[in-house]
Amino acid sequence: MKQVLVAVGIILRHNQTFVTLRADDKHQGGKWEFPGGKVENDETVLAALRRELYEEVGIAVIQTQPLMTIEHDYGDKRVCLEVQVVTGFEGEPYGREQQQGRWVSVDLLDPQEFPAANQAIIEALQKHYRRDDVGLNP
Numbered sequence: 001m002k003q004v005l006v007a008v009g010i011i012l013r014h015n016q017t018f019v020t021l022r023a024d025d026k027h028q029g030g031k032w033e034f035p036g037g038k039v040e041n042d043e044t045v046l047a048a049l050r051r052e053l054y055e056e057v058g059i060a061v062i063q064t065q066p067l068m069t070i071e072h073d074y075g076d077k078r079v080c081l082e083v084q085v086v087t088g089f090e091g092e093p094y095g096r097e098q099q100q101g102r103w104v105s106v107d108l109l110d111p112q113e114f115p116a117a118n119q120a121i122i123e124a125l126q127k128h129y130r131r132d133d134v135g136l137n138p
C-alpha cells in the first residue's frame with residue numbers, strides 16, 4: 001500500500017493548541033485532528049503546511065519548528081505525518097471548511113479523541129509544552 005505524506009500543524013499559543021473535528025465521511029472521521037493535509041507531488045512539506053492551514057483554518061503561517069515524523073499503518077491506509085509546531089501565524093484560526101474548531105489546553109488533549117497516529121504527538125506536547133509554559137521553549 002502506498003504511503004501518504006501529510007503535513008500536520010500544531011498551532012500553538014501559550015499553552016493552547018487549535019484543533020478541528022474531522023468530517024464523518026473522511027478517513028478517521030469523527031476524530032479531532034491537528035489541521036493539515038496531503039503534500040502534493042510538486043510541494044515541500046512547509047509549502048503544503050502553509051497551503052493547508054490557510055485552506056482549513058484561515059491563518060497565514062509565519063514561523064514553524066519541526067516536532068517529529070510519525071509513520072503509521074491504519075490497515076486501510078498508511079500515513080507519514082510530518083509534524084511542525086506553528087509558533088508564529090497571522091489571523092485567528094477558525095473552521096474555514098465549516099468544520100468545528102476549538103482551542104484546547106495541551107494538558108487536556110485526550111489521545112482517545114484523535115487518530116491513533118497522534119498519540120506520540122500528544123505525549124511530546126504534554127512533555128514539552130506544559131501549563132504555564134509560554135509554549136515557545138521546549
Ligand SMILES: Nc1nc2c([nH]c(=O)n2[C@@H]2O[C@H](COP(=O)(O)OP(=O)(O)OP(=O)(O)O)[C@@H](O)[C@H]2O)c(=O)[nH]1
Pocket residue numbers: 004006007008026027028032033034035036037038052077079081115116117118
Ligand atoms: N490533518 C491531519 N491528518 C491526520 C492527523 N492524524 C492522522 O492520522 N491523519 C491522517 O492523515 C491523512 C491525510 O490527512 P487529511 O485527510 O487532512 O488530508 P487532506 O486535508 O489533504 O484531505 P482531503 O483528502 O479531504 O483532500 C488522513 O488519512 C488522516 O487520517 C492529524 O492530526 N491531522
Ligand SMILES: [Mg+2]
Pocket residue numbers: 035036037038052056
Ligand atoms: Mg486535512
